[in-house]
Amino acid sequence: MTALLKARGLRKTYATRRGGFMRAPTRFAAVDGVDVTLLRGRTLGILGESGCGKSTLARLVLGLAEPDAGTVNLGGAAMPRPDTPEWRKLRTRLQLVQQDAAGALDPRLPIRAQVAEPLAIHGRDQAAADAVLSSVGLNRAMGARFPHELSGGQLQRVVIARALALDPEILVLDEPVSALDVSIQAQIVNLIADLQAARGLAYLFVSHDVNVVRHVSDRIAVMYLGRVVEEAPAAAFGERARHPYTRALLSSVPVPDPAHRRAGVPRIGDPPDPSAPPGGCRFHPRCPHATDLCRAEVPPLRSLSAGHAAACHRIEEITKCA
Numbered sequence: 301m302t303a304l305l306k307a308r309g310l311r312k313t314y315a316t317r318r319g320g321f322m323r324a325p326t327r328f329a330a331v332d333g334v335d336v337t338l339l340r341g342r343t344l345g346i347l348g349e350s351g352c353g354k355s356t357l358a359r360l361v362l363g364l365a366e367p368d369a370g371t372v373n374l375g376g377a378a379m380p381r382p383d384t385p386e387w388r389k390l391r392t393r394l395q396l397v398q399q400d401a402a403g404a405l406d407p408r409l410p411i412r413a414q415v416a417e418p419l420a421i422h423g424r425d426q427a428a429a430d431a432v433l434s435s436v437g438l439n440r441a442m443g444a445r446f447p448h449e450l451s452g453g454q455l456q457r458v459v460i461a462r463a464l465a466l467d468p469e470i471l472v473l474d475e476p477v478s479a480l481d482v483s484i485q486a487q488i489v490n491l492i493a494d495l496q497a498a499r500g501l502a503y504l505f506v507s508h509d510v511n512v513v514r515h516v517s518d519r520i521a522v523m524y525l526g527r528v529v530e531e532a533p534a535a536a537f538g539e540r541a542r543h544p545y546t547r548a549l550l551s552s553v554p555v556p557d558p559a560h561r562r563a564g565v566p567r568i569g570d571p572p573d574p575s576a577p578p579g580g581c582r583f584h585p586r587c588p589h590a591t592d593l594c595r596a597e598v599p600p601l602r603s604l605s606a607g608h609a610a611a612c613h614r615i616e617e618i619t620k621c622a
């Protein structure tokens with residue numbers, strides 16, 4: 301199957317906020333050498349804790365941020381620089397759905413007008429707004445309402461409708477259900493799946509929530525401090541996950557305390573500071589299997605079996621073969 305989007309070796313650095321007066325600013329890599337391949341009708345899930353670089357990766361894939369290194373290729377064309385006419389044209393094929401639906405909408409405009417806006421900007425028939433609103437389960441009467449008259453789930457439907465208005469090929473969904481009540485999350489996740497099936501969309505689905513990512517994804521890449529530590533078919537997650545970090549994430553899922561589960565934080569060691577990643581394997585300070593080699597050398601992401609890769613020096617010793 302040919303890829304709709306291929307990103308290779310993406311790297312993005314930021315200045316640390318801890319520089320302080322008279323100190324030379326230092327930089328850290330929020331995303332450090334990440335590849336992304338998106339296929340028509342398929343979902344790549346990006347899973348990881350807060351601060352691991354998921355949103356930065358999403359912005360790089362959308363061309364909203366310029367990488368320090370690496371390339372994004374969309375249907376054979378290189379991603380143009382942000383805010384150029386070429387970029388705006390290409391961006392119609394690639395849309396973002398964010399977590400903060402209320403913040404993404406204009407409180408002063410009825411929702412139909414907001415869904416019609418991208419159509420107007422690109423000189424397309426604004427009548428398409430009604431059809432796209434209907435495809436996310438919102439009728440004409442709903443289209444006349446203002447954002448403050450809608451529930452959180454309805455607002456997220458509007459944001460999805462607006463992202464779909466220009467009939468894109470790819471949606472980047474950044475924590476699209478994290479702000480919603482659990483009961484509403486399932487409805488929106490199902491809607492997202494139905495829209496993919498109906499339109500053949502490719503999804504990059506970013507979330508800290510293991511259950512949600514496993515439910516929606518065909519493949520899952522687990523990120524830790526800017527790097528992918530494991531990538532595998534979603535079906536291989538669970539028993540067949542190999543990396544100690546993935547296993548820790550999975551073991552943190554069914555816990556009695558829902559606040560803990562929500563945060564998606566594995567119960568191993570302290571969460572790291574993304575702006576000061578440790579040397580060697582970045583996971584080594586929290587890893588029960590770490591050795592001197594792990595402290596000294598970065599483990600490459602290497603293939604373990606067909607479609608399954610992980611970055612761990614000791615993976616063969618510490619896990620059974622998948």
Ligand SMILES: Nc1ncnc2c1ncn2[C@@H]1O[C@H](COP(=O)(O)OP(=O)(O)OP(=O)(O)O)[C@@H](O)[C@H]1O
Pocket residue numbers: 314315330348349350351352353354355356357508574575
């Ligand atoms: N524009 C920026 N300038 C400086 N640092 C940034 C910027 N954007 C993100 N960062 C830092 O980069 C790191 C990765 O952030 P990012 O938002 O990509 O992670 P994330 O996994 O999406 O986390 P979250 O779920 O909390 O948003 C964090 O330490 C964050 O503070």
